[in-house]
Amino acid sequence: MAILINAQAVSAPDDPRVSLLDLLREQLHLTGTKKGCNQGACGACTVLVDGERVLSCLALAVQYDGRQVTTVEGLGAPGDLHPLQAAFVEHDGFQCGYCTPGQICSAIGMAAEARRGVPSHVSPDLEADAVDLxxxxxxxxxxxxxxxxxxYNGIVASIQEIFGEAAQ
Incomplete structure (x- = not known):
């Protein structure tokens, strides 16, 4: 079994109880993904799986055999930041930075949902082909x-700069 993590094939853990979060942090030393509440309530552990946002603390690593997992480390690199990472810097979208990797991964997945027309509780048109952010x-x-x-104000400004109405 192999999981593609940031485009690198990684063997799934032998122990089927290992969470995706623990695989990333403890075995692969990809520490950008944070363990906040370890209960799926805070979002600090959010990663992208095949482009969709997933709370890695609630996911068993063995579930992702053959799937593409992207962590914050897979989005950009020093000197070549992902546009959303650069926007977070520009708009002060972080203070301590602990939640930032999860915020960025979640925002990328969220923007893809909006492009597909997935409505939210506040969407005015539930049948739109795309949703304005x-x-x-x-x-x-x-x-x-x-x-x-x-x-939050800097986080929202960052996301809107890259994916919002003005960016369309």
Whole structure:
């Protein structure tokens, strides 16, 4: 069995009880993905699996055999940041930075959902082909990612710069 993590094939753990989060952090030393609550309530552990956001603390690593997992380390590199990473720097979308990797991965997955027309609780048109990422939409869709520092205004501004109405 192999899981593609940041485009690298990695053997699934022998122990089927190992979470995807623990595989990433403890065995592969990809420490960008954070263990916050370890209960799926804070979003700090969010990664992308085949482009969709997943709470890695709630996922068993063996479930992802043959799938593509992308962590924050797989999005950009020093000197070549992903556009959303650069926007977080520009808009002060972080303070302590603990939640930032999960926020960024979640935002990328969320933007893909909006492009596919997946509605949220605040979407005005439930049958639209795509959803405009207004500030209200972004706040609703990112509500599963908590920031104890309260950097929400910078987070929303960063996401809107890259994926919002002005970026369309």
């Amino acid at each position: 207004t500030a209200e939409e972004v706040r609703e869709r990112m509500s599963g990612n908590l920031c104890r520092c309260g950097a």
